[in-house]
Amino acid sequence: MAEPALRRPLPDQPVPRHHRRDDRGVGRAVPRLPQQAGVAVSNEKDRVMKAITPKGTDYSQWYLDVVLKADLADYGPVKGCMVIKPYGYAIWENMQADMDRRIKETGHVNAYFPLLIPRSFLEKEKAHVEGFSPECAWVTIGGGEELPEPLAIRPTSEAMICSMYAKWVNSWRDLPVLINQWANVLRWEKVTRPFLRTTEFLWQEGHTLHETEAEAEEETLKMLGVYKSFSEEMLAMPVLHGRKTDSEKFAGALRTYSIEALMGDGKALQAGTSHNLGQHFATAYGIEFLGRNQEREKPWSTSWGTSTRMIGGLIMTHGDDSGLILPPKVAPYQVVIVPIPPRKGDVNEAVLPKCREVMAALRGAGIRVHLDDRDQQMPGFKYADWEMRGVPLRLELGPKDLEKDQCVLVRRDSREKAFVPLAGLAQKVGELLATIQSGLLENARKFVADNTTRVSSYDEFKQAMAEKRGFIVAGWNGDPAIEAQIKAETRATIRVIPMEERPAACIVTGKPGREVYFAQAY
RNA sequence: CGGGGCGUAGCGCAGCCUGGUAGCGCACCUGCCUUGGGCGCAGGUGGUCGCGAGUUCAAAUCUCGCCGCCCCGACCA
Incomplete structure (x- = not known):
């Protein structure tokens, strides 16, 4: 079989991939294929149809191609509002589950606060309202009538949450307050890109109150650490961490810290932020408590968040010219099984049942497996398809393998291929997935060091x-x-x-x- | 918000210059055939040509206006 082909990235022609109904590549510094009416380059027409723009040709086009071709998201009808498709959402769910666990392990609980914030609430903290007013969307009509007071669609929830905290906190015994929420927020952006900067996005935002400044600072840094380890352990995305300068600080914060990842094009992506808000919000929203010394005091607050933007970071940290490469820990499917059907007349019809057996065994070991039993697609098509979607391991199983009680495993990251006995397969797969996970982090670290x-x-x-x-x-x-x-x-x-x-x-x-x-x- | 590009079938495009009522590839459907790197053959389905005016016997095509999308830049998470 064509072993050399295994090592070759599929789109071996620099073909700009376009999406939607635009960008014919005109006016862009990208090569175009000669195009006759209807005659896409004859012998490679499929390849032409499915290819992803190579990173080196146009990095941002590559990114958009991957988002669309890997089936992560699609454009919605409103500018900047994307649909996160099931495959992309599954990645988010995996990230979310692990992040949620980490947030709870550090003592926080989840709650949910309203989407709509009265204008007067938002206006209480001066720097905050100034920081967000340009990107705030307002609801002015409800039930067909103009509202007495416009309602902001939350760009973040400090205003709402702090207002509620003012009702809830009375004594030092009520502190600390350690609440997180998973929510959508809306920021009216002029320039949008899927996952990286969208008008609406999903995130978690933690909002805490503390008795002392030291405690608030400790909390702020603790969550920064949680973000850093999450990013590196789950996403295999190495990050710098540190404090922001005043010009990059969150509107209304005392100090802002962030984690910063380095993307394939040499630009940095802020992948999470943690703010020590000082007493600004407590003052603005009237949060007070009776302290241990029987005096009225203002608590110190923090807030911290990570969003669907991290998915963009994930794509740009690991992806290659064949598409997405997913770290096993967040991959919706860690292994995809591609059955090789027996030839016509071949008595061996055990391939599919065997695939199901293998799938059950792997699932039993806690591995996320998908069996691609579509019968209208050729195996080669499926290889390319799942590579594009970044599945860490492909498992091929055909008549020849059945005879030898083995299967073929191919790594997405290195494209290495191995013949593996079916006996003890789950353990081997588990090891390979762990190797891939750590290898991706290692490669990414090397990239950061080199750059x-x-x-x-x-x-x-x-x-x-x-x-x-x-x-x-x-x-x-x-x-x-x-x-x-x-x-x-x-x-x-x-x-x-x-x-x-x-x-x-x-x-x-x-x-x-x-x-x-x-x-x-x- | 500035600069550039583009709106014709689900996707990618041709047709527009020189008006005559829409075509190609892929996808999709049916059948046969194939299956270890994007199979093949045959037959099909699918479009008020972004929207609105105007010119004309006649507009995808010419004119004006509007809307939308993508890229680059400024700004911002």
Whole structure:
């Protein structure tokens, strides 16, 4: 069988894939195939129809192709509002289940707060309302009548939740309040991209109250740590973590921390944020409690969130020119079984029953398995199809394998192929999945390391930004004006200030400062 | 919000310049055949050409207006 073909990415012609009814590739720097009326390139027409734009040709087109071709999402009728399709939603459910477990293990409970927020509520915290007003959507009519007060569709829930907390908290004994909610939020975005920045998105938002500033800070950092380990352990997506500069801080926060991942095109993606809100919201929303010393006090609050944006990060961290590559821990199907039907007249009709048997055995071992028993598709089609969807392991089982009591396992990440005895298969599969999971993280870490540049002059900085982007470690003196200047001149912004302080001279001014991580942001 | 591109079948496109009532590939349906890397053959289904005006005997095609979508940039999660 065509062993060499196994190692070759399928779309071996740079063919821009388009979607919907637009972008003919005109005006874009991408090659087009010569196109006669109706005659797609003859011997490769299928390949042409199904291909994904190679990353190197057009990274953002590659991303959109993968989202659509892997069947993760589709565009809805309203700009920026996507449908998360079952396959994409299954990934989210896997992420959600694990994140939920981590949130609960750190002592939080779930609740649900209303979607609609009265304008007067939102307006109580000045910086907050200013930060969100440009992207807020308002409901002004209800039941056919104009409302006495417009209602905001939540862009985030601090206003609603803090208002409720004001009712609920009376004593230091009521603290801490540790509540999380899973919800949708809406932010009116000018530029949208599936998963990365959508008008409506799904997330979890934790909102907590604490007796002291130290406790609030501890909570803020604890959740940042939860996000970091989730990202690395589940998504195999390595992240930097650290504090945001004032210009990147959440509207109304005292301090914002974030985790930042590096995408395949050298841009950074903020994948989760955690805020120490100080007493700003307690003050604005009138949350007070009677303290241990019998005096009225204001609690310290935090909030932290991760969203469906992480799915975008997942795609761009691992995907290749054949499509998605999913870490086993979040893959809806960890193994897909492709049966190779017996030839006509072949007495061996045991292939499908055997596949079902194998599926049952793997499921019994807790492995998520799908049997692709569609009889109208060729095996080769199925290989390409599931590769596009990123299934970590493909299991082929045909008449020849039955004779030898074996099957064929092919890894999505390395395309390595192995003949494996059916006896003890579940254990072998489990091991392979674990290997793939850790291998993906390792590769991603290597990518980050290879694309992190430490510079000591602004010239080096500019050169690094022009040549490879990625993370750039450089000295900064803490001046927002310098930060703005660097952004204007290079597009790089400070992604995080690392937790550990390392002194370094500012690359622009030469003044004493500290090392920070720069990158162009998504 | 600025720049660019594009709206014709589910998807990708041709037709438009030079008006005459819509075509190709894939997908889909039926049958046969095939199945270890995107099978093959034959026959089918499917479109008020983004919307609205105008010009004309006649508009996918020409004119004007509107709407939408994608990409790049600015801005913001």
